[in-house]
Amino acid sequence: MTMLKMDRRSFVIGSATVGAGLALGLKIPFGPDVVRAEDGSPEVNAWVVIRPDDTVVIRVARSEMGQGTITGLAQMVAEELECDWSKVTTEYPTPGQSVKRKRVWGDFSTGGSRGIRTSHEYVRKGGATARVMLVQAAADQWKVPASECTVANSVITHKPSGRTTTYGKVAEAAAKITPPANVALKDPKEWKLIGKSVKRLDTLPKVTGAQVYGADLKLPGMLTAAIKDCPVFGGKVQSFEAAKVSGMPGVKHVLKVGESAVTVVADTWWQAKVALDALPIVWDEGPNAKVSSADIAKMLEAGLTADQAFVGNSNGDVKAGLASAAKKIEATYAYPFQNHAPMEPMNATAKYTPDKCEVWVPTQNGEAAFAATTAASGLPADKCEVYKINLGGGFGRRGAFHDYVTQAVLIAKQIPGTPVKLLWSREEDMMHGKYHPVMQAKLTGGLDASGNLTALQFRLSGQSIIAAVFPQNLQNGRDFLTFQGLHPSGDFGFGYTVPNLMIDHAMRNTHVPPGFWRGVNINQNAIFLECFMDELALAAGQDPLAFRRKLMANHPKHLAVLNAVADRVGWGKPAPQGVHRGLAQMMSFGSYVAACAEVSVTGGDKIKVQRIVAAIDTGYTVNPAQVERQMAGSFVYGLSALFMEECTVKNGRIEQTNFPAYDSMRIAQMPKVEAIVMPSGGFWGGVGEPTICVAAPAVLNAYAAATGKRVRTFPLKNHGITLV
Amino acid sequence: MRLTVNGKSHEVNVDPATPLLWAIREHVGLTGTKYGCGVKVCGACTVHLDGKPVRSCVIPSSAAVGRQVTTIEGLAAGGALHKVQKAWVDNEVPQCGYCQSGMIMAVAALLKDKPKPTDADIDATITNICRCGTFQQVREAIHAAAKA
Incomplete structure (x- = not known):
């Protein structure tokens, strides 16, 4: 309808x-x-x-x-x-x-x-x-x-x-x-x-099957295009031998796109892809041709102890607080690059004449697609138009970035009057993402003699999305978005009161382009913070819920969602035989969220997530049934990331080029999700992203409760731990 | 070559090695069947070949000659939704919807094979990727369709 x-x-x-x-x-x-x-x-x-x-x-x-x-x-x-x-x-x-x-x-x-x-x-x-x-x-x-x-x-x-x-x-x-x-x-x-x-x-x-996505679009007289961008970010096209493929079936054009890409335009996409795969291309791989994941990790590691860092949230005197602590706990965590991998690969259709440039595109931001269209076409705004087509998933990939629109327009400009549908292969999509940024964290907590958290030093080291995408939004160099969930107040407010606190960020940018990935920086921040909270509770010999509650008296809305999940699972009462529980809470995109995961572990490394009870307070809720679906869906995205997903870098390029090297959860691995939608009124919080961040730390905390093992680097597949 | 898709015969001028997915999408012109990975992992391209679910992105078109191909567009018979589609609507399964054609085709085949599948049957058979994460509703809808 x-x-x-x-x-x-x-x-x-x-x-x-x-x-x-x-x-x-x-x-x-x-x-x-x-x-x-x-x-x-x-x-x-x-x-x-x-x-x-x-x-x-x-x-x-x-x-x-x-x-x-x-x-x-x-x-x-x-x-x-x-x-x-x-x-x-x-x-x-x-x-x-x-x-x-x-x-x-x-x-x-x-x-x-x-x-x-x-x-x-x-x-x-x-x-x-x-x-x-x-x-x-x-x-x-x-x-x-x-x-x-x-x-x-x-x-x-x-x-x-x-x-x-x-x-x-x-x-x-x-x-x-x-x-x-x-x-x-x-x-x-x-x-x-x-x-x-x-x-x-x-x-x-x-x-x-009636819904038309961008990839399905048909226009009269349309040709289709397959594309290869230089596999190394920052590289260029040196040369290609168009004559080798120009006679292949259906091939109409073999063209350079900007400085770094080559396209084959053909009657059908399959013909274009076959010809592109056969096309000899020589790349000038540029200055990043030797970079590897190990180099990047080393750079981030150095940031963990660097003198210079941007402060995101602080109070008291953390040095003094740690110095006077009865017990000090320290842990270092690391979070990888990840690709959005929406089911529908990137695509855009463009038609260019000197009088008009039109683009049909699945986009999360029509205005940004429009800006990309005007810029690439060189035409004034009144000669451009963008028509939004249904998206086969977005997750942030199709919002701030319209590289595929730019490419489609640059191709269409070379074939004036002919509509061209550009569709990326999955391989192109995997190798030319705007990746979840890579981040490490070093956390040091100080406990007093009664096991109260008196000091927390929390150093982030890693990539800034804002520096790469919207540098004009940096605040004297600081990327405030890096601190999502750790802010002193606001839509990403920190839910704990710690007498001596220092949360800061050593910005360490890489040549791998970062982007906004469902949940953005809240994903790693929730893992760092909420896993470390459990580590602290363990060191203090206290129950993780009781330990958190002591720090949350000034944060009643954070506490309310945490209490709601604890009550629902019966925290404190024995879990079913073989089942272990873990908690996490966060404030995220204006909503308060919490989760309790129940897991069982076999053979020490096969995790079955039996159930996740999750609560969200969005202030006002518009459609509770859809909120529940977003919560369950966010856990699929978040737990796929936790267990399976990492984009590693070798010779300057991403190594994972398709599923299942970059894998995603299946129905057999899906936990039962019980959603508690508990709007308290008076404010408007988000829905699509907030809950994603609590699934991973809740599962990690449950796994630690089950096995005594604390995992601090991700994804879990790197430790031989699988989701069953 | 001639392909029979949803009961209708189509003459398609296609290289025999072209994957069935692309013959369906670009020659027959039915785009409900989706491209997701091209390596038979994600299942977005699932169609029925003589009633059995296949991942059409790796099957050469020539292999479908003389056989019955059914796509999502051919699942509803006589204008009435198939019971799986009906259950999908009733349970509001789709989010972005891109993977759902393949998911529905896989489930329709499962129910033909096992009219009352257990959760274990579902886990073993339905291996499609859904990045939006609709699995909870998918499971509910499969059981609902089995009861219909």
Whole structure:
């Protein structure tokens, strides 16, 4: 039922004066023109189009990649709109229209679990404003005060006279009404749709094969392209012998792409791939051709004791605190590079003429894809357009980075007028990721004579994503994002009070490009912190839950989710025979999360994760059933990473080129996940990423409880430990 | 060569060595069957060949000549969803959905073979990769489909 249209004509503005149209909050000097969707239906405002048959089309700027955001955002608009939910459908506005309409839909970026938590207010206002306009239009027709009208399920009623009408009938008139400036939003207590597990809007086409992903796109006259970028990051193309493959079946073009890549463009992708594999290419591998994982590890190791480091969180005097401790505990951890490996490899389709550059792409950020399109095409913004296609997974790979868009446009520029679909092979995808950054940590804890944690020194050493991707966002060189979950306060607030604390980061960047990988830095920070908490509790001879609780008195929301999982599993009571438990908690992307893992271990190295009980407090929850699915799904991604996933570097390049060298959990390995969704109200936390970070430390702590072994480097396969 | 896909015969001009996956996607024009790895690991390309599940990314097209190929588009008979698809909708299994065509085809084959699969049967048979992590719903939906 959802219409995420991919056709370039799916969103055509009918008015020539769109910029001055019904964009919320804009003054309209001469009375508004009606802005129309392609089918002629009027926009009540930028968020809401209503068709004569009462169908409500809700515009969603964020990208659906499986996390349920189009359903959740539509619920929020519909809540305030008071429309008939069974007649709701959604569509994406295009980035080009966003530019023309002064970003009326706000941010398109779908990362950082921001879909709902940073747009909840303006999307609800969009719905509320439209409702007021629709009611006003009905009241005007009846020549009665709007205050005498009520509305429910898209039906407007004038109580005194008993007259009724529907949204579809008054939408045209409503579109001409000047939007009211300040419309009050409902009290959360009045919500009927927000907080309800309504069904997703986008399920059916995903079970019939009908859903079109970027890789599936077909355009008239389209050619397809396979590509190889220099396997060593930072290298270039030296030469290639096009003549050797240009006569192969279907091959149309053999082209250089930028400085570092070569493409074969053919009738079909398989023909392009076969020819590309046969193409002799000489690479200039550049300055990084000899770098290996061992070199990188050594560089990070040096950072663990370096004098210079950026401070992320500190209080008291950690040196004095450690010096006066009755007992000191120290541990060093290391986290590897990892690839996002979404099921759908990177792709983009581009068509270029000197007058117009169009791109069709599965993207987490339409605006960033648009920026890549304008930059690569060299055309001004008004000659570019991007059409968002369904994503076969994102996980952060398709958000800040649009290297595949740049490539597709650079190819299309060399074949003007012909649409070209560029699809990466899995091998290309594995070798040209934007990798989860590599990080080491050295933690030193001081316990007093009663086993209280009095000092914690926590040194991170490793790669900064921000330095590589958004260097303008560094704070005097510091990457604050490195400290996710360890911040003094805010959306990634540290959940413990330690009298003497120093958390800092020695930035050690590598030639391997880092990226935002579901959960980002919270993944390793949660492992470092929460495993070390268990190490400290053990050294103090205390129960891990009791040890944490003593440090959490000032962090009641962190504590509440931890208590919730402890209560659910019956922490403190004996576990079933052979089952061992481990805990973890964190604050992540504005939500409070905790998990208790129950594992059994056979032969010392085969871990069966029997059950994970996990809790999340998102403040307000829009769709609990989808939150539960995100929690369970995040554990698959997080535990696959913990047990199986590492990208190692040899001769400057990534060694793992496909599954299963880079493996992922299967259904047989899936633990039973029990989700506790416990919104406490008053704030908006994220959903897609927060819980991923607690699975790994909870399992590691349970494994340590079962075996007495503490593993500090990852993935676990490197220790012969497997997930069964 | 001629390929019979979802009961319909197609004349396709394709090199015999071309994997069946790409013949289906690029010559027959059905894109519900997905490319994930190309090395028969992830299962996104699963189709039925004479009713048996196969990973079409490593089967040469020539091997499908004279045999019945069924893709996700051919699973629903007469416009009604297959019971696995129905269970998938009812349990809201898909997240991004990209792997689900292959997952559903693998499950449909399992249920034909074992109408009431145990969890152990599921674990042994369903080896498709899902990066979104829908496995909990997949398992529930398999049992629901088995009861349907």
